[in-house]
Amino acid sequence: MSRPLDLAQRALEAAPPGDGTLATVTVERSLLLRYARSRPTQATAIDDLTVDIAVLRDGHVGGASTNETDPESLAACGRAAAAAAEAAARSAGSGDYPGFPPPQKLPARDGYDEDTARADPVPGGAALGAAFEVAERHGVEAHGIWTVADVETALVSSTGVSGSESVTDAYMKVICIAPGGRSGYAAQTAAAVSEIDAQSLAEDAAAKAAVSSDPVRLPAGEYAVVLEPHAVSELLSMLGNYAFNGLAYAEERSAISGRLGKRVVAAGINLADSPRFPRQIQRSFDAEGVPKEPLPLIQDGVAHRVAHDTRSAAKVCAVSTGHAIAPGGSPFGAVPTNLVLTGGGASDAAELARPIERGIYVTRLWYVNPVRPKEMLLTGVTRDGTFLIEDGEIAGPVEDMRFTDSAIGILDRTEALTSMPVLTSDGEFYGRRYAHGVVCPALRASAMRFTG
Amino acid sequence: MDAGAGRSDYADVRHVRSSAETVSTRNGRVELVRHWEEEGFGVRVRIGGAWGFAAARGHERAAAEDALARAIAVAEAQPRISGQVVALAPEAPAQGSYSTPVEIDPFEVPLEDKLALLSQADAAMRGDARIALTTAHFDAYRDEKVFCSTEGAYCEQRIVECGGGMSATATSDSETQVRSYPGAHREQVSQAGYEHFAALRLAEEAPRVAEEAVALLTAPPCPAEVTTIVLNGEQVALQVHESVGHAVELDRVLGREASYAGTSFVSASDLGSLQYGSPVMNVTADATVAEGLGTFGWDDEGVAAHAVPIVREGVLRGFLSSRETAAEIGLERSGGCMRGEGFSRQPIIRMTNVNLEPGDAGTLDDLIADTDRGIYMATNRSWSIDSRRLQFQFATEAAWEIRDGRLGRLLRNPSYAGVTPQFWASLDAVCDRSAWRLWGVLNCGKGEPGQAMHVSHGAAPARFREVQVGVA
Numbered sequence: 022m023s024r025p026l027d028l029a030q031r032a033l034e035a036a037p038p039g040d041g042t043l044a045t046v047t048v049e050r051s052l053l054l055r056y057a058r059s060r061p062t063q064a065t066a067i068d069d070l071t072v073d074i075a076v077l078r079d080g081h082v083g084g085a086s087t088n089e090t091d092p093e094s095l096a097a098c099g100r101a102a103a104a105a106a107e108a109a110a111r112s113a114g115s116g117d118y119p120g121f122p123p124p125q126k127l128p129a130r131d132g133y134d135e136d137t138a139r140a141d142p143v144p145g146g147a148a149l150g151a152a153f154e155v156a157e158r159h160g161v162e163a164h165g166i167w168t169v170a171d172v173e174t175a176l177v178s179s180t181g182v183s184g185s186e187s188v189t190d191a192y193m194k195v196i197c198i199a200p201g202g203r204s205g206y207a208a209q210t211a212a213a214v215s216e217i218d219a220q221s222l223a224e225d226a227a228a229k230a231a232v233s234s235d236p237v238r239l240p241a242g243e244y245a246v247v248l249e250p251h252a253v254s255e256l257l258s259m260l261g262n263y264a265f266n267g268l269a270y271a272e273e274r275s276a277i278s279g280r281l282g283k284r285v286v287a288a289g290i291n292l293a294d295s296p297r298f299p300r301q302i303q304r305s306f307d308a309e310g311v312p313k314e315p316l317p318l319i320q321d322g323v324a325h326r327v328a329h330d331t332r333s334a335a336k337v338c339a340v341s342t343g344h345a346i347a348p349g350g351s352p353f354g355a356v357p358t359n360l361v362l363t364g365g366g367a368s369d370a371a372e373l374a375r376p377i378e379r380g381i382y383v384t385r386l387w388y389v390n391p392v393r394p395k396e397m398l399l400t401g402v403t404r405d406g407t408f409l410i411e412d413g414e415i416a417g418p419v420e421d422m423r424f425t426d427s428a429i430g431i432l433d434r435t436e437a438l439t440s441m442p443v444l445t446s447d448g449e450f451y452g453r454r455y456a457h458g459v460v461c462p463a464l465r466a467s468a469m470r471f472t473g
Numbered sequence: 474m475d476a477g478a479g480r481s482d483y484a485d486v487r488h489v490r491s492s493a494e495t496v497s498t499r500n501g502r503v504e505l506v507r508h509w510e511e512e513g514f515g516v517r518v519r520i521g522g523a524w525g526f527a528a529a530r531g532h533e534r535a536a537a538e539d540a541l542a543r544a545i546a547v548a549e550a551q552p553r554i555s556g557q558v559v560a561l562a563p564e565a566p567a568q569g570s571y572s573t574p575v576e577i578d579p580f581e582v583p584l585e586d587k588l589a590l591l592s593q594a595d596a597a598m599r600g601d602a603r604i605a606l607t608t609a610h611f612d613a614y615r616d617e618k619v620f621c622s623t624e625g626a627y628c629e630q631r632i633v634e635c636g637g638g639m640s641a642t643a644t645s646d647s648e649t650q651v652r653s654y655p656g657a658h659r660e661q662v663s664q665a666g667y668e669h670f671a672a673l674r675l676a677e678e679a680p681r682v683a684e685e686a687v688a689l690l691t692a693p694p695c696p697a698e699v700t701t702i703v704l705n706g707e708q709v710a711l712q713v714h715e716s717v718g719h720a721v722e723l724d725r726v727l728g729r730e731a732s733y734a735g736t737s738f739v740s741a742s743d744l745g746s747l748q749y750g751s752p753v754m755n756v757t758a759d760a761t762v763a764e765g766l767g768t769f770g771w772d773d774e775g776v777a778a779h780a781v782p783i784v785r786e787g788v789l790r791g792f793l794s795s796r797e798t799a800a801e802i803g804l805e806r807s808g809g810c811m812r813g814e815g816f817s818r819q820p821i822i823r824m825t826n827v828n829l830e831p832g833d834a835g836t837l838d839d840l841i842a843d844t845d846r847g848i849y850m851a852t853n854r855s856w857s858i859d860s861r862r863l864q865f866q867f868a869t870e871a872a873w874e875i876r877d878g879r880l881g882r883l884l885r886n887p888s889y890a891g892v893t894p895q896f897w898a899s900l901d902a903v904c905d906r907s908a909w910r911l912w913g914v915l916n917c918g919k920g921e922p923g924q925a926m927h928v929s930h931g932a933a934p935a936r937f938r939e940v941q942v943g944v945a
Binding site: 068153 | 497499501505506507508509510511512513523524525526527528529530531539543544546548550551552584585588589592605606608642644648649727728730732735819821855856857858859864866868886888890918922923924944
């Protein structure tokens with residue numbers, strides 16, 4: 022038994038008995054190096070853990086967490102969770118949570134890497150040095166992060182669930198900025214730090230930044246677009262969070278409420294949550310210990326399934342699909358965490374651009390927020406590499422533009438995809454680190470609405 | 474710190490014990506009752522200009538020493554910085570203690586009492602079949618911090634925050650509309666005790682919140698036009714946050730945040746000359762305002778709380794800064810804006826309480842009465858701004874026509890867009906202190922690894938001319 026699993030078992034036993042208990046231990050050891058203007062700026066090494074205890078009383082789940090591991094702290098944490106559940110039961114009568122899931126066989130996963138787990142700062146320093154050297158050669162400055170982590174999650178419950186998994190991840194982002202302010206972006210996510218190629222990333226980012234012509238300003242309107250995978254993944258993440266969220270679906274707030282089994286996007290779109298896809302950051306179970314299995318979300322343009330946790334599933338007489346992000350269900354709902362968009366037939370982004378007479382090439386999207394989630398209407402801006410496409414070729418840089426459009430609409434107007442999806446991530450690690458990404462290709466859409 | 478003194482140019486350590494409690498209801502049922510505790514050390518060292526930061530849980534000496542050793546190793550592994558290393562701006566070593574004035578400790582109030590208030594509010598929003606979702610929330614936070622440095626600083630702080638809120642979502646076949654109180658995105662939190670939450674009187678406001686959500690379903694859409702807008706205080710606060718607060722963070726200005734949050738259209742040389750807005754625009758970053766989420770005794774590198782003028786009569790007069798960035802552009806003193814989330818995040822430049830100072834336009838009623846034609850927009854619904862904090866687009870939950878000095882029809886899906894300096898140049902009236910209050914923001918995201926910081930903005934309703942509305 023691993024030490025986190027042993028600790029989770031001790032936490033479970035420390036909680037007062039009742040209608041059910043679930044204990045989770047998450048151990049994070051991570052290192053993140055930041056740099057700006059081709060100089061190191063910040064470096065954060067984290068060695069921490071979280072013990073979460075969830076207690077069920079009369080259909081209500083109470084929760085508490087601590088990062089202390091002594092018996093007294095675990096007992097106090099258990100008492101706090103039980104007190105929370107009991108207060109809810111006393112205040113509101115019976116709740117609607119059906120109970121912690123029974124044990125199921127947890128699938129094996131691949132991708133753990135010992136070198137990455139060491140969180141050694143020396144390779145990180147070398148990666149930064151390589152990026153600085155490339156940037157200097159191109160006359161630009163490099164900004165970004167290099168980060169590695171080993172996160173072990175152990176989960177046990179009074180229903181008999183017992184499992185743990187260790188996940189390593191490595192990520193590097195390079196943004197090169199030219200003296201005139203033009204910027205370019207490249208990023209890579211992997212389970213093993215050895216796969217991160219700092220020099221190649223810096224070359225890609227520098228090539229986008231170091232363009233000689235001044236950017237043109239385009240008027241608002243609809244344009245044909247080529248979206249690189251990082252831009253596509255932003256749209257897909259929003260779609261997963263808001264449209265394929267089982268709680269939003271059950272409460273009829275989702276853009277696909279009432280539309281399962283119907284065509285919602287172009288027939289060439291096939292989207293799934295694939296937790297053991299080879300290029301994904303693989304996962305074997307969710308926050309309630311339910312196995313994560315492949316879940317088809319869109320097949321040939323038809324909305325097929327939504328992601329459920331135990332609570333949202335119960336609302337629509339379904340079963341959990343293994344997408345809980347908190348025991349008892351998060352207020353946000355259940356969301357897919359391993360999205361994979363199937364590729365198409367185009368060899369690369371240049372081939373996607375070829376039929377476009379006049380359009381926009383987008384490297385990435387930034388500050389994307391839902392305006393009206395039920396329509397999947399989003400707004401955001403392009404960033405770090407936006408170009409004009411004329412007569413099928415990149416004609417030169419354009420100023421960043423704001424889009425206001427429906428993610429479903431953009432996918433419905435999708436005409437072609439590249440053949441090789443890549444793992445993308447924004448490298449955002451708020452709270453306890455949970456590495457995840459979207460595997461997707463670049464795409465061409467016949468129109469995207471830009472509003473300024 | 475004794476161990477760090479001989480092995481680095483500078484070192485500091487924070488021990489932070491954080492607690493939090495959240496209670497919420499959803500459609501009349503208890504949704505979440507949860508308690509958090511964590512504690513640990515965050516050790517920061519500076520060697521040859523490179524920073525290293527390491528965090529370790531617990532409160533034992535061994536944990537602090539382990540964090541120190543790792544922080545040093547990380548700093549030493551980074552590429553050497555070429556050129557001159559700038560010294561930190563001088564600051565008298567922090568000494569003493571600070572504690573939030575609290576009448577009722579929110580962690581001592583029984584959960585049942587909190588649930589009772591939330592359940593009353595939740596129930597009072599339901600009844601109309603078109604209300605599909607009701608939520609009510611309570612949150613409390615407490616940080617107990619000890620800070621010391623190799624320069625001789627030693628101070629203790631105890632910061633308590635508390636608040637809540639509610640929302641009603643109405644749906645029809647074609648529309649989903651939401652109204653919230655007292656502000657958008659869950660709640661309004663202040664640096665205060667349970668008395669702040671109790672004073673919100675959620676249940677009393679609940680029927681109006683639900684009625685407006687239902688009314689929005691059939692309200693006419695916000696027209697697309699260029700017109701005068703009056704923003705309620707909360708939306709002004711968000712406008713300040715996104716287009717002033719972030720834009721004057723000196724790390725962004727100097728290019729240090731290009732990796733994630735972005736840069737700024739403002740440059741360091743703009744100080745004293747950039748016309749940021751109209752003459753009625755006065756903005757201050759003040760870490761001493763009572764009840765502000767950006768209020769403290771000292772920031773997380775030991776700089777005593779103080780007020781920094783940011784904009785005076787429309788002209789840029791200051792930045793949000795740290796000891797390092799202040800020294801880099803020749804300021805005499807840091808703005809005292811360094812804060813880290815919990816113990817495990819490295820302090821970075823954050824907003825304190827970045828306030829639009831009150832004007833002389835009287836109350837909201839006075840301002841509406843003084844407006845012939847336009848749109849009054851209230852309660853943020855969505856926000857987005859580019860990475861230089863220049864071009865923005867915001868939507869609010871509700872809006873009302875203004876015709877001949879009176880509020881008219883309710884409008885659904887209101888939105889507006891603009892470019893920061895032009896937008897602030899169009900500001901021609903700000904309500905007075907009677908309409909001014911602090912608005913809290915709990916989800917200010919910045920940094921890598923990410924940090925969600927709590928900040929506040931003092932704001933009153935304000936009027937802007939010739940603004941593009943109806944963009945979404």
